Amino acid sequence: MRQTMKVQSGKITRPSYHHGDLANALTGAALELARGGGPDAVVLREAARQIGVSPTAAYRHFSNREDLIHAVKDCALLELAGRMQQEVGRAPAEGELVDQLRERLLALGRGYIGFALENPGLFHTAFAHMTPIVAGPGADRPAVDPMETPPFRMLVDLLDRLAEAGVIAAGRRPFLEFAAWATVHGMAQLLLDGPMRDMPADLQQAAVARALDMVTDGIIACAPDGT
Numbered sequence: 001m002r003q004t005m006k007v008q009s010g011k012i013t014r015p016s017y018h019h020g021d022l023a024n025a026l027t028g029a030a031l032e033l034a035r036g037g038g039p040d041a042v043v044l045r046e047a048a049r050q051i052g053v054s055p056t057a058a059y060r061h062f063s064n065r066e067d068l069i070h071a072v073k074d075c076a077l078l079e080l081a082g083r084m085q086q087e088v089g090r091a092p093a094e095g096e097l098v099d100q101l102r103e104r105l106l107a108l109g110r111g112y113i114g115f116a117l118e119n120p121g122l123f124h125t126a127f128a129h130m131t132p133i134v135a136g137p138g139a140d141r142p143a144v145d146p147m148e149t150p151p152f153r154m155l156v157d158l159l160d161r162l163a164e165a166g167v168i169a170a171g172r173r174p175f176l177e178f179a180a181w182a183t184v185h186g187m188a189q190l191l192l193d194g195p196m197r198d199m200p201a202d203l204q205q206a207a208v209a210r211a212l213d214m215v216t217d218g219i220i221a222c223a224p225d226g227t
Contacts, residue, residue, distance in 0.1 A: 023061040025051045027071045031122075034072050038121045039128035044068050069128070076126035080115045081150035087111030088154075101162050102216055108155060109184045109212040116188035123188065155180060159219070167220060180215050187211045 029050040033041040044065050048058035062068045087110050091103040116123040146152055155177050163173045190196040191204055199207070 022051075022053065022057065023071075026053075026058055026061060026068065027075060030068050030072045031075050034076065034125040035119060035121045038124040039069065041121070042069055042072055042125065069125075073126055073128070076119075076122040077149045077151060079119070079122060080112065080126055081154060083115035083118075084108050084111030084151055084154055087114065097165055098162075098167055098220075101158065101165065101167070102220060105158055105162075105180075105216050105219065106212050108158065109180075109215065110208070112151065112184050113188045113191070113208055116192055120192050123192070127185075152177065152181070162219065176219055180219065183211055183215045 026044070026047045029047040030042050030044075033043070033046060033050070042065065044058050044062055045055045047068065048055050062071070084107070087107040088104050091107045092100060094100075147156075159168065159173065159176050159180075162168050163170065168176070187208060191208075196204060196207065
């Protein structure tokens with residue numbers, strides 16, 4: 001995203017941007033700041049400095065730091081979804097449909113936690129200052145609605161497929177996404193910032209596998225016959 005300054009007639013000139021390019025460049029610079037230092041590192045003036053433009057120019061595209069944070073959060077959540085999709089792509093595509101869906105559910109969790117461990121700065125930024133979920137048909141929607149983010153929609157869509165396949169009874173489908181999300185997100189937080197952060201890698205992996213098995217087996221157990 002960084003633009004190279006040019007030297008013309010012995011003078012250093014700053015790069016020029018087409019309309020919209022500067023906003024993207026600032027977002028890209030801020031994304032790298034978040035990758036290295038988390039949400040606290042996202043500062044509009046520093047992002048402007050990184051790409052060689054004035055703070056005044058930056059403020060034409062982002063009125064304040066909060067606007068920039070929201071843009072970075074969107075990008076971080078897309079990267080998280082991409083990491084989850086990458087893991088799903090490794091899941092077996094043969095065998096019984098229920099088995100395939102179960103493996104994809106496990107893969108979503110592995111991708112989620114894998115992203116957190118590989119990109120702690122972006123992971124923290126993606127969920128920093130997350131606006132509370134708003135309930136009710138007439139309520140104003142938050143700037144970043146957790147229920148409409150790509151990672152959450154991937155989980156919801158997969159659970160819906162399990163319900164359509166008859167694996168989950170209709171009466172037991174509601175709120176399963178929150179139960180699964182809470183467990184997987186909690187495990188990621190424990191590994192990043194909690195008492196599990198200094199555990200040997202093999203024990204961390206074993207704990208993650210057990211947690212994902214527990215969530216997945218619990219969801220699969222929500223069969224129409226109650227088994």
